[in-house]
Amino acid sequence: MTKEEYQRRIQDVKAKAHGRWPELLLHLGLDARMISKRACMPCPFCAKGTDRFQFTDKYGDGSYFCRKCGGGDGFKLAQQMTGMDFHTLLLAIESYLGMNPLAAQARSPRSSQDGLKDILRIWNEACAVTADDVVGRYLASRGLVLPAYPSALRFHPKLTYYSKDGNGRSRPVADYPAMVACLRDAEGNVFAIQRTYLPDGRKLSGADAKKSLGRGISGVPVQLYEPTEELAVSEGIEKSLAVHLATGKPTWAMLGAGNFEKLWIPDTVTRVSIYADNDADGDFTGQACAFALARRLKREEKEGMRREVRVFVPKFPGVDWSDIWLRRWQAEMERSQAAPQQVQCQPPRPRPRHAEPRATERKRAEMMELA
Numbered sequence: 613m614t615k616e617e618y619q620r621r622i623q624d625v626k627a628k629a630h631g632r633w634p635e636l637l638l639h640l641g642l643d644a645r646m647i648s649k650r651a652c653m654p655c656p657f658c659a660k661g662t663d664r665f666q667f668t669d670k671y672g673d674g675s676y677f678c679r680k681c682g683g684g685d686g687f688k689l690a691q692q693m694t695g696m697d698f699h700t701l702l703l704a705i706e707s708y709l710g711m712n713p714l715a716a717q718a719r720s721p722r723s724s725q726d727g728l729k730d731i732l733r734i735w736n737e738a739c740a741v742t743a744d745d746v747v748g749r750y751l752a753s754r755g756l757v758l759p760a761y762p763s764a765l766r767f768h769p770k771l772t773y774y775s776k777d778g779n780g781r782s783r784p785v786a787d788y789p790a791m792v793a794c795l796r797d798a799e800g801n802v803f804a805i806q807r808t809y810l811p812d813g814r815k816l817s818g819a820d821a822k823k824s825l826g827r828g829i830s831g832v833p834v835q836l837y838e839p840t841e842e843l844a845v846s847e848g849i850e851k852s853l854a855v856h857l858a859t860g861k862p863t864w865a866m867l868g869a870g871n872f873e874k875l876w877i878p879d880t881v882t883r884v885s886i887y888a889d890n891d892a893d894g895d896f897t898g899q900a901c902a903f904a905l906a907r908r909l910k911r912e913e914k915e916g917m918r919r920e921v922r923v924f925v926p927k928f929p930g931v932d933w934s935d936i937w938l939r940r941w942q943a944e945m946e947r948s949q950a951a952p953q954q955v956q957c958q959p960p961r962p963r964p965r966h967a968e969p970r971a972t973e974r975k976r977a978e979m980m981e982l983a
């Protein structure tokens with residue numbers, strides 16, 4: 613989210629909160645006597661006096677006034693009284709007012725008309741993934757054999773790959789098959805995509821194998837599976853599919869660790885599992901970003917949003933959940949080949965989502981052992 617988008621989001625919240633500050637502040641836990649009776653009180657800002665402070669709600673913006681240190685609006689008052697940082701408070705108010713930050717992003721002019729046209733053209737040229745196309749085969753090579761592929765993923769047979777020349781201008785390099793993932797706004801419209809280029813059925817080597825197209829994607833996930841009361845999030849698409857296969861949980865892919873903390877999670881989700889990369893061989897980015905999201909979600913509990921939050925980190929540095937899944941899958945393949953009496957030409961199928969809980973628990977435990 614750009615600075616302008618964030619400002620617009622704040623303005624939207626202010627507009628919606630107008631005239632509703634007394635109930636909002638009570639919801640945030642402020643003293644009812646201060647809010648409802650508008651009583652003169654000691655000032656929470658300068659922490660002095662007996663009657664210098666009064667909640668006035670002048671103009672419906674939650675304002676207050678202190679005879680000594682001056683006044684401010686509902687945001688300032690709520691921050692002082694709750695100790696929340698501004699962003700946490702903004703999320704709390706959005707949540708109370710039933711506002712969806714994704715909707716705010718969707719309204720913002722995130723993609724220029726031309727950019728959006730390109731995004732939709734590529735998305736519409738691509739088709740549903742099947743086991744036999746390049747994307748299906750690429751995923752299978754990583755042990756990601758799915759009974760059905762998420763509709764947020766598509767296969768593009770011939771997508772132009774661009775690279776910057778010495779003058780910083782984009783030049784077409786070649787056409788490659790690609791996996792295209794879509795990002796949808798609150799209304800369900802595609803507004804951005806991520807492309808994973810797959811020449812020869814393998815991920816293009818180098819840093820630019822994955823490219824996103826579209827603005828305002830910060831904090832917006834690829835929604836691979838519909839969340840229930842449960843949701844699991846992971847950094848990338850392959851990792852999220854691995855977590856889904858291993859645990860049966862509905863997963864979202866964050867397209868980078870930096871997006872974790874800004875993720876908006878529906879109120880219906882009460883159990884969140886964050887599957888982090890173990891970046892202990894580097895700068896701990898994976899862990900830091902996962903715990904930043906966990907911390908934010910736990911802080912939101914102050915607003916009455918009760919959630920069980922768990923963070924899973926692989927045991928060994930440099931390992932992520934798709935590595936672990938691939939090793940487990942290869943081990944299962946070897947086991948099945950070592951048993952000649954069993955005719956098994958299919959790789960092991962994932963357990964159906966409605967598998968009995970104990971089986972899921974056991975599977976989860978096995979995955980942990982491999983970590």
Ligand SMILES: [Zn+2]
Pocket residue numbers: 655656657658659660664665678679680681682
């Ligand atoms: Zn004061």
